[in-house]
Amino acid sequence: MSLVTHRASNRPVTRETSLPGGVHRLSPLPRLRGPGLLQRWQERAIQATLFLAAASSIAITLGIVGILGFESLAFFKQVSLFTFLTDTQWTPLFDDAHYGIMPLVAGTATVAAVALCLALPVGTITAIYLSEYAPHRVREVVKPFLELLTAVPTVVYGYFALLFVTPLLRHFIPSLPGFNMLSAGLVIGVMIIPYVSSLSEDAMRAVPMHLREASYAMGATRFQTSTRVVFPAALSGVAAAYVLGFSRAIGETMVVAIAAGMQPHLTFNPMEPAATITAYIVQVSLGDLPHGSLGYQTIFAAGLTLMLMTLVFNIGGHVLRKRFREKY
Amino acid sequence: MKIRKDIAQRKRTDKVFSLVGLIATLVGIVTLLALMIDLAWDGTARLNWNFFTAFPSRFPDKAGILSAWVGTGVVMFVTALAAVPMGVAAGVYLEEYAPKNVMTTLIEINIANLAGVPSIVYGLMALGLFVYKFQFGMSILTAGLTLALLILPIVIMATREAIRTIPGSIREAAFAVGATKWQMIRHHILPYSAGGILTGVIIGLSRAIGESAPLITIGALTFIAFLPASPFTGTFPFLSFEWLKSPYTVLPIQAFNWVSRPQKAFHLNAAAAGLTLMAMTLAMNGAAIWIRYRFRKRIKW
Amino acid sequence: MVETLNVSPDVLAGAAVKARVQDLSFYYGTHRVLKNITLSVAEKKVTALIGPSGCGKTTLLRCFNRMHDLYPGNRYDGGGIRLLPENTNILGADVDPIEVRMRISMVFQKANPFPKTVFENVAYGLRVRGDLKKSDINERVEQALRGAALWDEVKDRLHSLGANLSGGQQQRLCIARALVTDPEIILFDEPTSALDPIATGKVEELVAELKTRVTILIVTHNMQQAARVSDFTGFMYIGELAEFDRTEKIFTNPSNKLTEDYITGRFG
Numbered sequence: 001m002s003l004v005t006h007r008a009s010n011r012p013v014t015r016e017t018s019l020p021g022g023v024h025r026l027s028p029l030p031r032l033r034g035p036g037l038l039q040r041w042q043e044r045a046i047q048a049t050l051f052l053a054a055a056s057s058i059a060i061t062l063g064i065v066g067i068l069g070f071e072s073l074a075f076f077k078q079v080s081l082f083t084f085l086t087d088t089q090w091t092p093l094f095d096d097a098h099y100g101i102m103p104l105v106a107g108t109a110t111v112a113a114v115a116l117c118l119a120l121p122v123g124t125i126t127a128i129y130l131s132e133y134a135p136h137r138v139r140e141v142v143k144p145f146l147e148l149l150t151a152v153p154t155v156v157y158g159y160f161a162l163l164f165v166t167p168l169l170r171h172f173i174p175s176l177p178g179f180n181m182l183s184a185g186l187v188i189g190v191m192i193i194p195y196v197s198s199l200s201e202d203a204m205r206a207v208p209m210h211l212r213e214a215s216y217a218m219g220a221t222r223f224q225t226s227t228r229v230v231f232p233a234a235l236s237g238v239a240a241a242y243v244l245g246f247s248r249a250i251g252e253t254m255v256v257a258i259a260a261g262m263q264p265h266l267t268f269n270p271m272e273p274a275a276t277i278t279a280y281i282v283q284v285s286l287g288d289l290p291h292g293s294l295g296y297q298t299i300f301a302a303g304l305t306l307m308l309m310t311l312v313f314n315i316g317g318h319v320l321r322k323r324f325r326e327k328y
Numbered sequence: 329m330k331i332r333k334d335i336a337q338r339k340r341t342d343k344v345f346s347l348v349g350l351i352a353t354l355v356g357i358v359t360l361l362a363l364m365i366d367l368a369w370d371g372t373a374r375l376n377w378n379f380f381t382a383f384p385s386r387f388p389d390k391a392g393i394l395s396a397w398v399g400t401g402v403v404m405f406v407t408a409l410a411a412v413p414m415g416v417a418a419g420v421y422l423e424e425y426a427p428k429n430v431m432t433t434l435i436e437i438n439i440a441n442l443a444g445v446p447s448i449v450y451g452l453m454a455l456g457l458f459v460y461k462f463q464f465g466m467s468i469l470t471a472g473l474t475l476a477l478l479i480l481p482i483v484i485m486a487t488r489e490a491i492r493t494i495p496g497s498i499r500e501a502a503f504a505v506g507a508t509k510w511q512m513i514r515h516h517i518l519p520y521s522a523g524g525i526l527t528g529v530i531i532g533l534s535r536a537i538g539e540s541a542p543l544i545t546i547g548a549l550t551f552i553a554f555l556p557a558s559p560f561t562g563t564f565p566f567l568s569f570e571w572l573k574s575p576y577t578v579l580p581i582q583a584f585n586w587v588s589r590p591q592k593a594f595h596l597n598a599a600a601a602g603l604t605l606m607a608m609t610l611a612m613n614g615a616a617i618w619i620r621y622r623f624r625k626r627i628k629w
Numbered sequence: 630m631v632e633t634l635n636v637s638p639d640v641l642a643g644a645a646v647k648a649r650v651q652d653l654s655f656y657y658g659t660h661r662v663l664k665n666i667t668l669s670v671a672e673k674k675v676t677a678l679i680g681p682s683g684c685g686k687t688t689l690l691r692c693f694n695r696m697h698d699l700y701p702g703n704r705y706d707g708g709g710i711r712l713l714p715e716n717t718n719i720l721g722a723d724v725d726p727i728e729v730r731m732r733i734s735m736v737f738q739k740a741n742p743f744p745k746t747v748f749e750n751v752a753y754g755l756r757v758r759g760d761l762k763k764s765d766i767n768e769r770v771e772q773a774l775r776g777a778a779l780w781d782e783v784k785d786r787l788h789s790l791g792a793n794l795s796g797g798q799q800q801r802l803c804i805a806r807a808l809v810t811d812p813e814i815i816l817f818d819e820p821t822s823a824l825d826p827i828a829t830g831k832v833e834e835l836v837a838e839l840k841t842r843v844t845i846l847i848v849t850h851n852m853q854q855a856a857r858v859s860d861f862t863g864f865m866y867i868g869e870l871a872e873f874d875r876t877e878k879i880f881t882n883p884s885n886k887l888t889e890d891y892i893t894g895r896f897g
Contacts, residue, residue, distance in 0.1 A: 039508065046510050047425055053417035054426070057439050060477055064449060067456035122352045129349025144617070145357050151609045152363065153538025155580040156602040159587050160363045163595060190359045221342045244444065251446025253541035258587055278448050278541065285545040291460055299545070303452040314444065427701065497741040504694060505754035505810060506731035515753070520744060627744045628792065
């Protein structure tokens with residue numbers, strides 16, 4: 001269908017088309033009116049459709065908040081918030097049911113702490129190295145490889161943690177149980193290195209050259225320039241990278257479900273097995289809980305807790321970024 | 329001289345750090361290599377014809393991934409079908425139409441935040457919404473839509489980035505000969521950003537293909553010894569959408585199931601399934617890099 | 630304040646009027662970029678707009694095809710631009726900018742061919758109109774390329790990418806693209822500022838040829854260029870039309886002190 005409705009104008013067109021080098025004369029083009037009513041309508045309809053597609057992202061957020069909120073509300077009608085936050089056991093599926101989220105939060109925090117202890121320093125140093133030290137050729141080769149780390153399916157990381165890293169660690173720590181948070185945390189740490197390093201590197205490379213030159217002109221070495229000028233100037237972007245790393249670490253599911261065991265257990269010792277929030281959700285989902293039961297609602301309460309943890313850190317990160325935003 | 333000593337000391341620090349940096353960079357890469365070698369070591373022996381054409385079984389050496397790879401393919405199809413039009417449309421809107429107002433800012437912040445939501449939360453949302461509210465059940469349709477929502481931010485951001493590289497002078501050139509806005513977008517913006525968009529879509533799908541957490545919450549089964557119904561039928565209208573309602577399994581779930589078993593023989597199957605999955609994601613990433621390269625060569629601004 | 634002379638009716642010296650700008654003002658947001666511009670564009674003549682950077686000459690040019698409509702916060706004010714012979718105000722709210730752009734085409738400062746073939750670049754203006762016959766399109770594309778003095782150079786590679794042409798050829802390709810719709814006016818926005826002298830010469834020759842069939846409005850930084858190609862020249866200064874007259878008058882005996890200072894190189 002033609003988008004343009006056109007018609008011959010009532011204005012006579014008499015213009016000669018004597019073209020330089022032209023072989024013969026063309027009849028004049030029919031004069032056009034702009035788009036007709038149909039086309040105006042079509043343009044509007046398209047714009048409205050595209051807007052709906054963009055706005056649907058808000059519907060997704062509302063869906064997430066709505067479902068988590070709705071089911072959690074049903075959960076908290078039966079279990080008080082006080083019990084939820086203070087009980088030290090999480091055994092919703094046992095006859096002697098306890099609903100204390102703390103063991104799951106402790107597991108999540110421990111795994112995330114192990115992961116971040118590895119990923120933040122390694123990721124930051126990698127970023128500084130790639131941005132300030134590495135020759136162009138090295139960077140071009142290394143970066144795609146680092147990014148491949150994000151392409152590995154998490155279930156493969158879980159396999160690796162359980163059947164490679166844990167046996168390896170047992171050479172050094174013979175008492176380490178088969179399921180433990182240490183190896184899960186370490187593997188998640190490696191997994192999130194590229195998230196931390198690539199965002200941090202972008203931020204460091206955005207620092208203008210003249211700041212570096214000013215530092216070198218004072219007789220500073222590359223190391224001093226990197227750590228005292230470039231890194232502080234890029235701190236806002238680095239903070240964003242850390243927040244993303246943190247979100248990934250606490251939200252990671254398969255590695256902990258496979259390698260850390262699924263027993264809720266209030267401990268901060270990474271050498272022990274324990275369940276995280278995500279592992280608990282997986283464990284319940286693998287079973288056959290009837291829709292609408294209290295057990296079914298627990299995974300939404302757990303999910304809401306996870307979301308809130310992510311949210312708190314994202315807001316914290318936002319505040320940090322605002323405070324450290326450098327103007328250059 | 330004190331200053332000479334001082335400079336020498338600082339230069340040493342510099343050298344040491346350059347070594348530390350190299351080692352830090354290698355941590356990720358060495359781990360990646362170790363992981364791939366470990367997986368290949370365990371899994372290669374199981375990669376034979378039978379493994380790809382057999383259903384899962386309780387005998388590890390007879391078990392295969394037929395239902396899993398078919399499931400992965402079908403779910404990815406639904407995911408792409410839902411995520412690509414939605415994501416591209418949203419990206420085009422935000423780059424070409426969106427006025428600078430509160431609504432636009434809200435949408436932009438929202439998309440950035442959605443990208444940071446843990447994948448399992450998408451699974452919980454889908455469980456409440458798709459499985460029970462909309463009564464889609466634990467089906468291929470639910471799985472495809474869930475993963476589509478998960479990768480939607482990736483597709484949107486890739487689309488926006490690709491569109492942003494098109495210079496404004498090209499838009500003006502199209503408008504100057506009388507194109508309408510939509511003609512300008514259809515004839516110029518979409519074709520010229522197609523490479524970038526396609527790259528983003530493939531990266532998104534390669535992320536979706538390895539996801540298992542949200543699918544577990546919406547009830548992917550681990551033991552499926554049948555294939556979904558064929559979309560083609562012998563009678564009018566020759567197409568059937570029965571397969572959308574079918575239960576399913578996918579490769580990462582199958583691998584998860586095998587690695588969770590105590591027997592060593594099943595672990596080998598898990599490695600082989602993981603290897604297949606890795607090959608798929610690496611191939612997709614490779615394809616994405618190749619497409620980006622080809623388009624960069626064809627269109628230079 | 631710039632002393633503004635009113636255009637005396639005899640400036641156009643009997644040439645037919647194609648467009649009449651009346652008391653036109655233009656705002657970027659609250660910033661007034663054009664101030665009460667009044668000017669007549671002679672049919673099938675070349676009218677040049679000169680003036681120092683930021684004087685508003687490109688802004689004025691882009692009013693003619695309503696390019697400013699593409700961006701938010703822009704506002705036309707005043708009497709508008711009347712296109713003759715119908716005497717309709719092309720800035721009027723009831724006039725569709727798309728129709729305006731089909732009748733008044735534009736060549737940009739830097740050659741901006743689409744990343745499409747030579748043929749498709751030129752044909753694009755016809756494609757957006759819809760149902761023209763294929764043979765018609767072929768014929769018109771050829772005529773446009775001949776009109777832009779490019780046909781002989783590209784006739785054997787019509788289907789290779791426009792970006793493969795040289796800089797000067799690319800700019801002439803853009804002229805062909807502007808010609809294909811058989812426009813009534815072509816706007817040139819500093820069309821040679823990115824070209825070498827030889828390519829510039831070719832474009833200038835082309836402009837001289839084209840004026841036999843189409844009205845031309847050209848913005849230029851280069852005063853020699855204005856003197857070479859134009860019949861009428863407007864000198865703009867901080868958003869106002871300081872002087873408008875026959876080109877030889879402007880360059881030999883300007884009536885405004887500012888114009889004289891500018892063309893003798895005392896500023897700008």
